[in-house]
Amino acid sequence: MEQILLTPFIPRFCSTFSHHSASKPTIQDRILLFPTTRTIMCSTSVGGEDPIAQWILTQGKTSKIIQISPVAGGCINHAYxxxxDSGSFFVKKNRSIGTAMFEGEALGLRSMHSTNxxxxxxPFKVGELPGGGSYIIMEFIEFGSSNSRDGQDSQSVLGRKLGDMHKAGxxxxxxxxAVQNTIGSTPQINTWCSDWIEFYAEHRLGYQLNLAMENFGDSAIYEKGLxxxxxxxxxxxxxxxxxCLLHGDLWSGNISCDENGEPLILDPACYYGHNEAEFGMSWCAGFGTSFYDSYFQVMPKQVGFHTRIGVYKLYHYLNHYNLFGSGYRSSAMSIIDDYLRMLHV
Known part of the structure; x- marks a missing residue:
């Protein structure tokens, strides 16, 4: 029997890192190791029933798990x-779902990583938990501060690197x-389509409008949205x-910097789409002028960008409406009404 030190979770920062929070979480909000600890005796042998420990001890190039510490991780999964003795791993667990959601996340991370x-x-491993649920094991990255580097602020570097990803992917x-995935906890349909407008109308806006009708009986937003x-x-x-390969859920909570100050993006809802769709969450991403200036140097701005951006915001406002309720309905309806007037339909 090995002694593994487990740090009990104190959920005092959960509200700052919910999917719908508009404030950017601090490093302490995102990676927290609480000072109050207790030691629990448990087995770390590969014959135990913990598949996460089994994988780490057999495939993770390590021989001993020293400590398991819950960290702040949002409102959908539990994070640890x-x-x-050879480094750390980041683990997310969900007792309510199968492996599909984490498999979609893993494929998205691999796709973005492959663009260099x-x-x-x-991501290292996705699997099932005993008794139900699933997990994902991935690289643990120490977060750092977003300091200026080589005369460029972090927003500028982020914009350039995101543009590079869109250009390469x-x-x-x-x-x-390649797979269906999720936006928050909402299914995201990714069936291949050769026409972007058809894809976006059916699998993005149309899907969310159908959910609004099912969830709330909201015929007004459904009919106008269609x-x-x-x-x-x-x-x-x-x-x-x-x-272009999109992160798909790029808001402030999914953007950080590593220990060297380099931009880092996580928790994706990847798919291939129009690059402008990446900015559908810009209303709570905090992108500044230097970000857009650098991005458009790599991916030139096209005529009508500012006219179209509301269509891409609408998808995420509708998703927030379906996930979190009526507080987001007025924003979604306002966008729809503005476009109907603009298009004279």
Whole structure:
């Protein structure tokens, strides 16, 4: 029997890191090791029933788990830091779902990592938990401060590296992704489609509008939203639209810096789509002028960008409406009404 030190979770920072929070969490909010500890005797032998410990001890190039510490991790999963004698692993668990959500996250992380552009945590293992649920084991990254580097502020570096990822991550299959995944806890349909406007109308806006009808019986937003999806093609006239690899859920809570001050993005909802769709969460991402200036040096801004951005924000406002309730309805309806007036439909 090995002694593993477990640090009890005190959920005092959960509210600052919920999926719908608009404030950027601090390093302490995101990676917390609480000072009050207790030691629990438990087995770390590979024959035990903990598949996470089994994988770490057999495949993780380590021989001993020293400490398991809960860390702040949002409102969907429970997150932990597994300290070992050769480093740490980051683990997320969910007792309510199968492996599909974490498999989608792992594929997204691998896809972004393969572009060799911006840092993301590398996923190692997805599996089932005894008694139900699933887990993902990934690289543990120490967060650092977003200090200026080589005369460039962190926003500028982030914009350039995100542009590099969009430029490098291309798909020959069109718009979509190899698996269905989730946006928050909402299913995200990624069936391949050769036409971006059709894909976005059906699998993004249309799916969320159907959910709003199912969840709330909201016929007003459903009917007006469908009118928009059927008449929004003029917004894209003359626009070059290529399938770019998107993070898909890029808000302040999913952006940080590593210990060297390099940009880091995590918790993706990846798919291949129009690069402008990446800014649908810009209303709570905190992107500044230097970010956009650097990004558009890599991915040039196209005519009508500011006119179209509301269509991409609408997807996320609708998702927040479906996830968190009526507080987001007015923002979604306002966007729909503005476009219906603009398009005279």
């Amino acid at each position: 830091r597994y300290r070992t 552009t911006i840092r993301v945590p590398q 291309k798909s020959e299959k069109g718009f979509g992704f 009118r928009l999806t059927k008449n929004m093609r003029p917004l894209f006239e003359g626009v070059l639209i290529e399938p």
